[in-house]
Amino acid sequence: MSEVRKPRDPVTGHVKALAKGFKYLVEPNRMTLDYPAETMKLPPNYRGFFTVDDKKCIGCSMCEMVCPPEAITMVPRIIGEGGKTIPAPEGEKEAKGPKRTKRPVVNWGKCIFCYFCVDVCPVDAFIPTQVHDLAFEKDSEYRPSYEEYLKPPEEPYKNAKKVVSKADLKRGVGYDPAP
Amino acid sequence: MNEKVYNIDDLQNVNVDGEKYIILQIGPSHPGSGHMRIKVWLDGDIIVKVDPDIGFVHRTSEWLSERREWIKAVPIVERIMLPDTVHANLAYVLTVEKLLGIEPPPRAQYLRSLVAEINRITSHLYGIGIFGIFLGSSTVYMWAFGDREPFIDLMEMLTGARITTSYIIPGGVRWDLPNGFKERAETVLQYMERRLKDYEDIWVKNPVVQARTINVGTLKKEDAIALGVVGPNLRASGVYYDTRKHQPYAAYSNIDFEVPTMKNGDSYDRLLIRVEEIKQSIRMIRQILKDIPEGKIVADQIYNQLNPVMKKNYEEKKRVMFPAFMIHMRPPAGEAAAKVEAGRGEIFFYIKSTGDKYPYRFRWVTPSFRNLPYFTHVAVGHRLADLPTIYGSIDYFPPEADR
Amino acid sequence: MGIIPIPLIIWLIEDLLYLIIFPGLVTILVIVIVIIWLERKIAAKVQMRFGPLWVSKKIGGALQSLADLLRYSFQEVIIPEKADKLAFILAPGLMFAFATIALIFIPVGPYYSVLFPSYYTILFSLALIIITPIFAITVGWASDNKFSFIGALREGFLLISYEVPFLLSVVSMIIIFRTYDYISAVQSQLSFLPGIILNPLAALTMLIVMIRTTGRFPFDITEADSELVLGLYTEYSALFFGVGMATPYVELYNFSLIFSLLFLGGWWPFTLNVMNPIYGLILPGIIVVIKAFIVMAILVFLRAVYPRYRLDQAVRSGWSYVLLLSVLSVILSVGEVVFLR
């Protein structure tokens, strides 16, 4: 490796460094995304916020058991008409009886988006989305109720230009308009 | 050049509490310290003694993992070493697989090597970038962090997350290669090869960098062995040791690669060896994408436990879901140790199981923790301005050392 | 406006001209704001990113520095308990003041000699410029912080090692032009050749010293943030910090003006020698400031290329290569004077 290590003589070194810097100064080469003005459309397996399919879920609590940060809690529910669930009566901690069941709620303040719950679900009831850039103002928003949790997350910056990233030979990451 | 004024052995007898020395507390909130405190005794501008005080970001990962189900340790170990997530994940899973006696199929092995090498490049770029900002070059910092982006995008495409991938699970991996991955990876590799030449001009062969790093922080071969340093820093001192060669895991026994070593062991060698390893990783990724065999991406023991919904998902989306075994995993009693060569060096896992649903003893040692002697032994005798050089060149990452 | 007599307006305009345009405070403010913005933009361009943008998106974020200045103005002033309070408060202001006063002695047009008739402007401006680092050392002393103190020590070392080459490079130009006045120096360049061709060695020395004295890379040693947090200004906050940070840019402006006057031919190609404020001051002034601005842009570009040297390397090169260069430049000047004229 001695030829790698050999120091370059100072004059050539300075000239080459300055020339390289100047080359980058005049060349169009920005790789940053102008974020709030442009937002990215992420690959389909990106792990963003997720909700649950109320009809598919069987209330087996596997997701609660596998959750590493213990972000998922099961809330008691009663199966109503058409397979949809309605809230269990007040004060009932444990769901019992034929129509009683449980549904998961995620505390977004704790969730680490590992998707273990999504993968462990025996009926594949979770609905993943690619929304990742939500911000919450209050603690209570981190911990949605089950009804709030069921609403699909809305992307911020709806007017932003949608782009997809691509590998670019010139600037590493390039952006194409999203299809 | 930079002759050592003090002999290390004499320093053990120096009374460092006297009024003779300036005592600097560099950190924990200091632009050049990271999440640690470096207590430095200065005689004028010369460093007389260094005492690294770590533990400011100690997250009790061992304690937490001993009180959780086995699978839940995967995100924990990842979050300890953020630039090297895949390697931490891989090392833990290897240890658990040794306990369980599961052997993943070849395609999963190749995929593991693939993400590990992508991760190694990002880790080295992270190190180069931090070294750059420590010496004051914001350009290299921005370039290196920007050039991580194409590789992180590759990881995102494959695993669904940018950094904390949780990609490797006992028995295999969670997702198969998506469409268009190979072409995109090839473009990224060509881009990186071109950029390495630019790095050479503006950083590696920059006369200022050479003046700052050559013969600074030299660790001789014998000292490197005695102090037990790891990874690129060890190889920069001239020791031919790489876990990928000497205790092969994943697909490394089938991949042809070189282990670059240097002779001098100074900061410049530690910088060069990272560049060389990036070149080797590029070569390895090309090989893996060419040679990757077809087949399952998860071991049969896991696959057979999948229910029909999960099997359908596996066939259609190439996505491995978790059978209930993942939660209720109870590896048989015994102990296992595994080593993995991460970007910064060797991760060591030692896990003792009593057949319970939690690990009985979960011990792991991270590369930065083992590189701590660089501060106490190498920085002594240099100038204060060389401390960031040494810190940056060993690619020390305090959260990783604290665990 | 009609009630104000017209002669008063004319009289006011001329005075306001000096106060605002040159060497006025407004010019300094604008130059500092623009050069800081330009520095960040150049670095951002080389580093493949946008740089300051969202403060004023339509003009590329040019108001970012102004926003920063406003932010500094309204921040809380924190003075450490153990600081030498008088020195702590006064030193940054004095440093800025001396750097600004030095501008008075740097003429940008021939008409300036009417305003301030002096044959010794070079000497006056040098004397004032050399005073500013002393206040930098005071800043480091007053803070009662080890990092500031080490920064001040480094400033002292560098000050001594780079002042001699600086003075020698100016002296070599004085030898060539045979004058202590910028205006006659420029006029002798206009009639013959620009100083950078007459004595390139002195120009090179001057450039290196400019980089060093104003703390540009690769000589950003006193503020080395990975070692000394912010060097001298570790304990400073609010407007004091802003003033301390702006001073190097004012110095940079000073040096660049001197450089363009002594080496780049001053207001060449504008050679109309008319003694009135418009043709004698504003138009030549614009040309000189543009030249100075180009020099400044080149110097701030270095940030995008270099890391920083170590203190001992900088001091060593100051006492060896740069000193040698400056001595050679004096010899060259003497030779030219003896053989050419």
Added chain:
Amino acid sequence: MNIKDELSKISTNIVIDEKKANYKIVVDDLSKLIDIANSLKNLGFDHVVSVTGIDYPDKIEVVWHVSSYSVDNLKGINLALSVAVKKPEPIKQSDPQGNIYIKRPPVTVPSLVSVWPSGIFNEREAFEMFGIIFEGHPDLRYLMLPEDFYETWPMRKDFTYQRAKVFIE
């Protein structure tokens, strides 16, 4: 060089798992520890990878994992050097306010820093986490824990803690 033979020359009590490339030497007698470590070092095991404390109900086990950088055919081996010490009985104490708390005395084993200097930070960590006093360690201070963890030995299995349920808004 057959590693099995070489190791059995050093100690009779070895556990070998060749499939996992794991070798373990169990030392019964504390006084022999340094001798065995020295002979391992002469064999070529030149650095410590990790020093692990393991807390059992009645004893504390200390495991030094050593490996080699210099001898080629030892590079693939993780050798564990294990020694177990009996735990002293916990002492009940009461502070002036009358609160009773349990003090768990530390155990003592010889330090191997004199043999392998690379274990210096590892042994400091095992000391603070398990209360293992390494005799002969040149610099046995707390490494990571803050001062209020003094003599609590948090990695022992009987360490109790109070879980904070505060979620700051």
